[in-house]
Amino acid sequence: MCTLLSHLRPKRNDRFPSWRSLFFYRCTDEISFAPLKSQGVDSRLNYIREKAVAAAPPPCSPKSIYVLANLLEIFSLREEAFANIKTKTTLDNVVGEVFSWVAAGQKQIMRMQCDLLVADLKNPKTMALVKKNLEHISEGSSSHCAGAVDLMLQKAFESKKQSKGVKLRCAYRHCWLRENPVSYSSVGSRTLCLHCEDEYMECVGCGRRRDGDYSSCQGCRKMFI
Numbered sequence: 001m002c003t004l005l006s007h008l009r010p011k012r013n014d015r016f017p018s019w020r021s022l023f024f025y026r027c028t029d030e031i032s033f034a035p036l037k038s039q040g041v042d043s044r045l046n047y048i049r050e051k052a053v054a055a056a057p058p059p060c061s062p063k064s065i066y067v068l069a070n071l072l073e074i075f076s077l078r079e080e081a082f083a084n085i086k087t088k089t090t091l092d093n094v095v096g097e098v099f100s101w102v103a104a105g106q107k108q109i110m111r112m113q114c115d116l117l118v119a120d121l122k123n124p125k126t127m128a129l130v131k132k133n134l135e136h137i138s139e140g141s142s143s144h145c146a147g148a149v150d151l152m153l154q155k156a157f158e159s160k161k162q163s164k165g166v167k168l169r170c171a172y173r174h175c176w177l178r179e180n181p182v183s184y185s186s187v188g189s190r191t192l193c194l195h196c197e198d199e200y201m202e203c204v205g206c207g208r209r210r211d212g213d214y215s216s217c218q219g220c221r222k223m224f225i
């Protein structure tokens with residue numbers, strides 16, 4: 001069966017048939033996204049009960065609608081679903097979400113979740129959950145998570161590099177030291193460019209000029225290294 005049909009076909013015990021919501025959306029421009037499963041079964045069920053009114057748009061899963069809207073190229077709806085998933089992804093459920101099948105197939109969702117997760121990796125609770133999921137992957141039962149792990153590692157390395165500090169470059173666009181940033185140790189207390197001596201040096205990270213003998217950037221506050 002083609003992917004589109006398999007999404008549209010009502011599944012057994014499907015509480016949120018996506019096709020029904022899509023039809024409603026096409027007629028009324030209204031959509032009603034239910035909580036994610038990872039936010040708790042109770043809150044999901046309560047939401048359905050609340051929305052069980054004939055005139056209200058039928059509740060649907062924002063993740064299913066995201067996938068479907070992507071396939072059907074209804075980009076405004078896809079972005080609406082994405083924004084909804086984003087507000088529902090918190091530090092309490094992000095680990096389960098990032099290792100899910102939907103994230104594995106949808107790069108935009110995976111990137112958003114990895115950003116959130118990597119920013120919180122120092123939290124022991126988050127780290128323990130990630131570790132548990134990584135164990136499943138190494139046992140071979142969750143090979144679809146490989147993409148998420150790869151992206152997480154990349155982002156973790158990037159953020160580590162960034163948090164360590166920033167180099168300095170010349171603020172003059174045509175100076176050689178613009179493209180070849182130098183370390184703080186070689187600049188020392190001098191504020192003008194070592195090469196052209198015409199311009200101030202600036203932070204490679206945020207572009208703020210270093211117009212005084214500072215050891216960290218006055219804009220982004222990172223240490224010069």
Ligand SMILES: [Zn+2]
Pocket residue numbers: 170171172175176177178193194195196197198199
């Ligand atoms: Zn220069």
Ligand SMILES: [Zn+2]
Pocket residue numbers: 166203204205206207208217218219220221222
């Ligand atoms: Zn800076």
